[in-house]
Amino acid sequence: MKKRSVFLLAALAMVLSFSSAITAMAEDIHVGCIFAITGKASWLGEPERNTAEMVAKKINAAGGINGKKLVLHIEDDQGDNTQAVNAVNKLIKKDKVCAIIGPSTSGTSMAVVPIVQEAKIPLLSCAGAAVIVEPASERKWVFKTPQKDSDCVKRIYDHMKGKGIKDIGIISSTSGFGDAGRNQLKKIAAEYGINIVADETYDPTATDMTAQLVKIKNAGAQAVVNWSIEPAQAIVPQNIKQLKLTIPLYQSHGFGNLKYAAAAGEAGEGLIFPAGRLLAVDTVADDHPQKKVLVDYRNEYESTYKDKVSTFGGHAYDALYILTNAMKKVGDDPAKIRDEIEKTEFVGTAGIFKFSPTDHCGLDKTAFEMLTVKNGKFVVLTE
Amino acid sequence: MIWIQHDPVIDSGHILLKSLFFYPVLKKQIRKNITGRAMTESTISDILQFMFMGIQRGCIYALAAIGFNMIYNATGIINFAQGEFVVIGGLMMVTLTMTWNLPIPLAFLLTTAFVTLIGIAMERFTINPVKHPTVLRLIIITIAVSIIIKGAAMCFWGKNSHFMRHFSSAETLDFYGATILPQTIWIIGILLFIVAGYIFFFNYTMTGKCMRACAINRDAARLAGINDRKMVMLSFALSAGIGAIAGIIITPIIQMDYARGALLGIKGFGAAVLGGLGNSMGAIIAGVLIGVLEALAAGYISSHYMDAIALIILLLVLFVRPSGLFGSSEAMRLKEF
Amino acid sequence: MKIKDYIGIGILIIVIAAMPDLVGNDYYLGVLIFTAFNCLTCTGLCLLMGYTGQISIGHGAFIAIGAYSSAILTTKLGWSPWTAMGCGVLLAAITAVIVGIPTMRLKGHYLAMATLGFASIVHIVSVAAVDVTGGPSGISGIPRLQIFGFALNSDTRNFYFSWGVVVVGLYLAVNLIHSRVGRGLQAIHGSEDAASSLGVNIAVDKIKILVLSAIYASISGSLYAHYVLYIDPGPFDIMHSVLLVTMVAVGGLHNIWGAITGAVLLSLLPEFLSFLSEYLQGIGIRYQTDYDTLIYGSILLLIMLFLPEGLFEGLSRSLKSISGFRGKLAGRSSERAD
Structure with missing residues (x-):
């Protein structure tokens, strides 16, 4: 029986070696x-x-x-x-x-x-x-x-500073992208005098974040930052609307897909996020150096x-x-x-x-x- | 013997629901029981909010668990493609309502029928032909089918998440300081409706009684002239249909994509095991319980560990009661690997 | 240990020795190294599933324990990889005992769910305990293994080393099966009551085998960490545990060689599919990689439908019927189909 399996292995090796012979021009x-x-x-x-x-x-x-x-x-x-x-x-x-x-x-x-x-x-x-x-x-x-996610964080914090927001709650997904963003948010916060009062996470396949958002609300956050690249992030604005939270919602550049905005629907209106100019190409000034590349x-x-x-x-x-x-x-x-x-x-x-x-x-x-x-x-x- | 235990369980379900609708009583009880002194209004509304979140999740686990139990009772296997039925139900519904613009009730029926057909096809082509079935072999077959359905869904619906409009308005309703989506009420209502239909079917129709007979003792049932192969097919059809309904009602809230099946399936499996395999009323209670535990864990302990906490409780229950909360150890012995 | 197993291991060694020259491309060696890791875990899992009848959908957790022990101890505390690997093995063994004592009382689907739950908990901890495991961002900069100052820095060296470990693991497993303990284990699978009445200490034996299979998985995890040099929770999720069970079942539950066959087949299948897609595109057929999932599932389904005892037994039997080959089937699995 072992011979058979070994034979199988040998046959396999042959197939593999033939395939490696095919190399392109x-x-x-x-x-x-x-x-x-x-x-x-x-x-x-x-x-x-x-x-x-x-x-x-x-x-x-x-x-x-x-x-x-x-x-x-x-x-x-x-x-x-x-x-x-x-x-x-x-x-x-x-x-x-x-x-x-x-x-x-x-x-x-x-x-x-x-x-x-x-x-x-x-x-x-x-x-x-x-x-x-x-x-x-x-x-x-x-x-x-x-x-870079660190630059994205800086833009968000800049904007918050302009609005006088100091205490924020962050909610991020447990993927590589979400985790890296969470680390940057925490690292750069002190530099901008921002105070993270709640730090919540959700699984990329999660379906409901109301519990996390209630905690953020109770912690007295003045704004929420939602950091994720997965489709699940579109649920956060919906939950915020459901909870009738009125504090502003910031998203990461991972929100850069019109389908996410469509999924968030009415609840997504007015949320703020930094992103490349590709998504808002129609509203980019005509003399901007990127304009032509983006439109093309x-x-x-x-x-x-x-x-x-x-x-x-x-x-x-x-x-x-x-x-x-x-x-x-x-x-x-x-x-x-x-x-x-x-x-x-x-x-x-x-x-x-x-x-x-x-x-x-x-x-x-x-x-x-x-x-x-x-x-x-x-x-x-x-x- | 699996069925004898129903009544106390249904009673406890009633209590759960009663407590929801007679909220002021509950409020008093929470005040008395949890802290012993008056709590602030916001704490109460928080608890209620977490409960809503948990019940909504739990209903889906419960529906998936009922599907598992149907097939388990008929064949003794766990159908790993159960989560895929949920996904196909959700995706089909999205296509029918959002692309073809069919009215929701019609789309609901069409989708359920379509997924039921998939369930029947699965039984006919992959389970029925197996000559010498062993439990593990059948389980691996269901894993293979789940991979195929997933692949087909990916080719057909693509890789993006699909969203769908709510059944009724998407405006939230206030409920003693907490908020609830009308869709959540739909989910709870449809779950109750299915449970009622389930009890009626298995207690008052001939086919249902035949299925029960097969679940208790297949050989004896066959001797009594019941076509057990047909009952297996029926169980796949029903469980696919229930899976489809779960998919349909949850899609407006969670957005559906082709890869969600495995996770939904595993949660449903957990609910089925916690409730005691084969005991569908137990599964419903267990499903809602897991959902609520997760929500409370996320709200009061840590969102990072919320799934783990529900699982740890599940394991502890299994260690104390190896056949689940409402399962009987005798029934468990009947179906082993 | 039977003479056939000796022959089998001998031939396996010869094939391994010849493989780098046969395939002639480091890339295939890389694929075969991952195959070796799966073979090692599946050998342990097969001991547990095929010989004691205990299902475990949680072996991904033991792989994770091995991999994370190696990664954390070498990168954060600067330990030598071998000590770290030893610690991983120890930790996996202790975990197996702690988890095993309550779990092994469970049966069938309840056992499956308990092991699945355990695997999910380990996975959740590896995601959430950011300070220890690095969370979803993982741990990078894991050093390579060194054997007496001889660094495993090429695919050929890694290939020989990892398959060497597989051969040793296989040898030990086969020895165990044919020892008194092994016969006791098979008796457990046949009937627990009968076995215990004949003096087999079921509870202890089950735990022992669980510990052994956890050690196999932990070593394969450590090797994975030292080969890829970066780990995150991704490769150790529940689906990987399910895949391992599938490998064992596809190969044939009741025979350790079957587990190896299944592990090799399912580890190489994605590569074959990618080869197939290149071939089809080469001859002008529009083929999308999206279809891979469909084909993978179909192959799995066909094997389970048409080769009831698994690939290994099924192939042996059909070869036997074709060539009239007279030999006893390995193990006693054919008599023991449940």
């Missing part, structure tokens, strides 16, 4: 992508995949990278660390890519960091947490395109996929353009690409990037605009 430029296309973070991975495919098509139609065809190898990590590690190994060792875009979530990004560091392949993460690229001296090969990307995405644009797809857009711009200059050598990205300045959907050896995110708090929800749409907050 040497003339093309190979770039890897890891997105959470299915599984628990698939609402992030899907727009990212769509965007990457759309941009690659466009680049190739315009003559590729210095005449070479750009080939994307898109892997699905299902939001799972083990799958992400497998995927990044596959991209580096089998597909021989020269750079990798993704993964979509903070957890999976952290899981693949040691591998790309060791293999010396540049990684442009599409996940939010600042710890992915900090400290830059230890994360030599890792970059990220979404804005939105129109292209919405006409190609018949779906609303979200900031998440924009992160993949920025990452792919930053990467291909670098490759146009220095070719497909990973080390040269890395050095070039570190010098890159780029006007993208998330903001105006300015990378440096000490900053692998390249965005500061001006990348954010304070937005609010008005009649189910995102608009720039004017007050």
Whole structure:
């Protein structure tokens, strides 16, 4: 019987070795992508995949990278660390890519960091947490395109200061994104003289947060900050309305999806959150340097996929353009690409990037605009 | 023997509901029982608020648990695809009401019928053909089916959460300082309606009595001329239908996405076990109890550990009463791995 | 220990030795390393489920205990990975005893729910106890393992090491099954009452096996932490525990080689699917990775429908009927179908 299982293993090994023989043409430029296309973070991975495919098509139609065809190898990590590690190994060792875009979530990004560091392949993460690229001296090969959560916190606290709000309650989801935000909120609070009177969390699959909000209310908070990237965050405004709480609600940049506003419905009207300008592109001033990029990307995405644009797809857009711009200059050598990205300045959907050896995110708090929800749409907050 | 215990349990359910609707009495009792002295009005309204949250969660656990019990009684297995029935019910309802703009009662019926058909298909194609069923094998089959249904739902409805309008107004109602959504009242009402229908079906109809007979002793039932295979199919149909209803009524509040099934299923399983497997009235009490415990834990102890606290209590109950709160140890012995 | 098991382990060793040359690509070794971790846990789980008849949907918790012990003790206290791993094993064993004493009295679905509940509690603690476990942000910077100053810094080395651990674990497990204790365990599965009347101390034996399987899981968790170098609560959730049970059941409950087969198959299936999708796209068929879930579920369903005793026994039997191969089926599982 054991022979059979062993035979099976051997057969398997054969299949595996054959498959490794299939390698692509040497003339093309190979770039890897890891997105959470299915599984628990698939609402992030899907727009990212769509965007990457759309941009690659466009680049190739315009003559590729210095005449070479750009080939994307898109892997699905299902939001799972083990799958992400497998995927990044596959991209580096089998597909021989020269750079990798993704993964979509903070957890999976952290899981693949040691591998790309060791293999010396540049990684442009599409996940939010600042710890992915900090400290830059230890994360030599890792970059990220979404804005930093610490900058988001600063924008929120700035706004609160202007309104005279001092005591706040925070409620965050127990995901990598929510937890990183919670840490930043607590860390930066003292700097702005803000006092956190209640610190609550909820599971990303939670269905009702009234208990947490009642606690925040009883603690005497003057405002609530809800930090999450999952769809569950849209329940918080509904619960606030249900409880007839009148204190203002702040959301994180993870709210950057019109579907969340639609899900929150009437209860979402008037909530405040910092986000990239993509969502409120119609209300961005015409002379703003990002205006053209934003309008182009939105129109292209919405006409190609018949779906609303979200900031998440924009992160993949920025990452792919930053990467291909670098490759146009220095070719497909990973080390040269890395050095070039570190010098890159780029006007993208998330903001105006300015990378440096000490900053692998390249965005500061001006990348954010304070937005609010008005009649189910995102608009720039004017007050 | 599983059914003999119903009456005291239904009574305790009545007390729970009575206490809700005769709030002033409850208020007095809370004052007396919990602190022994007068509490402020806001503390009372907080407790009530947590209770509403808990009962709303608990109703869904209870509905999932009834579904588990139906199939458990007929086959002795736990159907891991139960949560998937809830998800498909919710998603189907979203499509019918939000995209096709059907009126809610019609969509409700269509959705329930559709999911019931899925339940029947599942039994016909995956459970019925198994020649030498063992409990573990059937359970793994239900896990496989749940993965397939999940995959199909993902391909069909996509990966985003879907939201749906409330059955009636979304304006909250004030209730002695606490607030309640009309949808929550719908949920409680529909749960009560299902319980009533359940009692009627199993006590006063021939088919229901046949199903009970099968649950108690399948061989004896077969000897008495009952088609036990058909009863298994019926149990899948009913449990899928109940799952669908749970999905339909909860979707306006929680938003549905394709991946929610596993978690709903596990919570429902917990309720079914806590109530005593096979005892559906026990499951309802246990489901509401778990929901309320979670809400109180979130409100008074820590939202970080709220699920853990409900689970710890569940485990402690199991250690003291290995067959659940309302289960009998004799019934438990009948169906083992 | 039977001669067949010796042959099996011998052949397994040869295949392992040849594998890096056979596959010729480090990426596949990486996949096989994760497979090894699953094999190790499933070996322990199979001892528990197949030989004592106790179901556990909570082994993800023991993996988490091992992984977090290694991660916390090495990164925060600077302990050597081996001491940390030992502590993880000790902690998992103690937890198994504490959880096992009340839990192992339960039966069937009640036992399943209790173990599931235990696994969820451990998962919730790993998410919520931010100061200790790092919460959802996890712990990074876990050091690699070193054997006598020889760092496990390549996939080939990790591959040999982790499969070496699997072989040792397998050897011990097979030895145990064919010892007096093992025969006692099988008697428990057959009938607890009969076994106890023959002098088998059921309660103690069940706990012992639970502890042993917890140790297997804990070691696999530690190895995981030292291979990936980053952990967060994600890989240790309830669904992973369910997946482990599925692996054992798919392979065949009553045979340790079946558990290995199931673990290998289900660990490699996602890779096969991704290979399939590349192939289909290569020949111009529009295939979306979204269909993977459907295919995965269907394969699982077909195995359970058509191979009742699990993949291993099922394949052996069909091979036997095809080739007329005369040999006794491994174990006594065919007689013991319940």
